[in-house]
Amino acid sequence: MKKILLVVLLAALLSVGVVSAQNAPFKVAIVLPSTITDLSWSQSMYEGLQAVQTAMGGETKMEIAYTENMFDVTAAAQAMRDYADEGYNLIIAHGTQYGTSMFEVAADYPDISFAWGTATDVGEAQGLKNIYAYQADAEQGAYVEGVIAAMLTKSDTIGIVAPIPAGDALLYNVGFEQGVLATKPDANVLLAYTGGFGMTTEATQIAQTQIAAGADVLTGSSQQVVGAIDAIQTAKGYWFGTQYDQSGQWPNTVVVSEAYDWVPTLTDMITSIQAGTLGGTVYTLTLENKGLTFVYGKVELSDEIKAAAEAATTDIISGKIVVKQSLDEATPEATMEMTAEATPAS
Numbered sequence: 001m002k003k004i005l006l007v008v009l010l011a012a013l014l015s016v017g018v019v020s021a022q023n024a025p026f027k028v029a030i031v032l033p034s035t036i037t038d039l040s041w042s043q044s045m046y047e048g049l050q051a052v053q054t055a056m057g058g059e060t061k062m063e064i065a066y067t068e069n070m071f072d073v074t075a076a077a078q079a080m081r082d083y084a085d086e087g088y089n090l091i092i093a094h095g096t097q098y099g100t101s102m103f104e105v106a107a108d109y110p111d112i113s114f115a116w117g118t119a120t121d122v123g124e125a126q127g128l129k130n131i132y133a134y135q136a137d138a139e140q141g142a143y144v145e146g147v148i149a150a151m152l153t154k155s156d157t158i159g160i161v162a163p164i165p166a167g168d169a170l171l172y173n174v175g176f177e178q179g180v181l182a183t184k185p186d187a188n189v190l191l192a193y194t195g196g197f198g199m200t201t202e203a204t205q206i207a208q209t210q211i212a213a214g215a216d217v218l219t220g221s222s223q224q225v226v227g228a229i230d231a232i233q234t235a236k237g238y239w240f241g242t243q244y245d246q247s248g249q250w251p252n253t254v255v256v257s258e259a260y261d262w263v264p265t266l267t268d269m270i271t272s273i274q275a276g277t278l279g280g281t282v283y284t285l286t287l288e289n290k291g292l293t294f295v296y297g298k299v300e301l302s303d304e305i306k307a308a309a310e311a312a313t314t315d316i317i318s319g320k321i322v323v324k325q326s327l328d329e330a331t332p333e334a335t336m337e338m339t340a341e342a343t344p345a346s
Contacts, residue, residue: 029065029083030092038223044244048262077101084109113278118168130278136285138168139175141258141292143323144312145240146179151305153217159190159210161220161228163197169221197222207231247297254297288317
């Protein structure tokens with residue numbers, strides 16, 4: 001009789017354990033290069049996670065942990081390893097600088113999913129099956145913004161305050177340039193790099209230099225742009241944003257922002273993991289899948305400009321306009337302008 005009771009009790013405990021595991025929240029951890037309030041790269045992803053959490057039913061269904069301002073790649077690697085030890089289901093390395101470390105950690109935890117971007121390598125060559133990658137075709141929205149910028153400028157001089165010539169930042173620069181020159185071939189586009197993503201002081205200085213050179217419209221990417229936006233606002237010019245809606249703080253200066261919507265990507269990733277697929281997919285944000293969206297500020301635009309922006313968007317989605325992703329692929333005019341004006345900072 002005691003043996004029967006023991007078996008029944010054990011079965012009950014196992015049953016409770018299974019139910020408990022099924023009811024446990026899905027745990028996501030993310031390592032970020034900047035803050036969750038950077039109005040740029042990190043905030044767009046963090047708020048995407050929050051939106052997914054809400055859709056899933058709140059904190060009891062999805063748990064979010066984050067480590068921000070991870071400038072030190074070694075420290076970021078340790079943070080990822082700590083999250084893996086704590087049993088997180090998905091660990092996101094939100095920056096290509098973390099790639100090498102992430103692959104090493106992922107290899108040690110084959111039952112945990114990892115994701116990184118902007119990237120396309122899911123570890124197939126290394127035999128890994130627990131890595132997702134994501135990227136943004138930022139050049140698409142940038143082209144449309146370039147069209148609007150070319151129609152707004154009065155000086156025919158436009159500046160790009162860039163971080164480094166890589167990733168979606170480079171795609172954005174190339175696309176914006178193409179949009180400007182397709183609309184106004186004689187426009188002068190000034191491009192300069194700060195040499196990093198968090199170089200706020202340098203970005204402000206570049207913006208002021210470009211304004212002094214006649215630029216009445218500026219754009220740029222990454223968390224460093226806040227000072228540059230202040231500079232062009234002081235000069236009563238216009239700004240075009242990317243990665244996140246930047247019109248909130250500068251509604252009469254930021255014309256439009258190409259905002260990243262990570263929700264569909266994150267939702268599909270989590271659903272796949274819950275179904276047993278731990279990696280192997282590359283996600284891309286585009287205008288067509290609405291991963292790239294436009295958020296307008298309060299700057300009044302003419303019907304002609306609105307129509308031109310809508311036409312460019314439609315033509316990109318349909319394939320009538322193919323926005324190039326590199327300087328080598330871009331038009332000779334674009335390549336010439338960007339090469340002549342590029343002044344990378346040390």
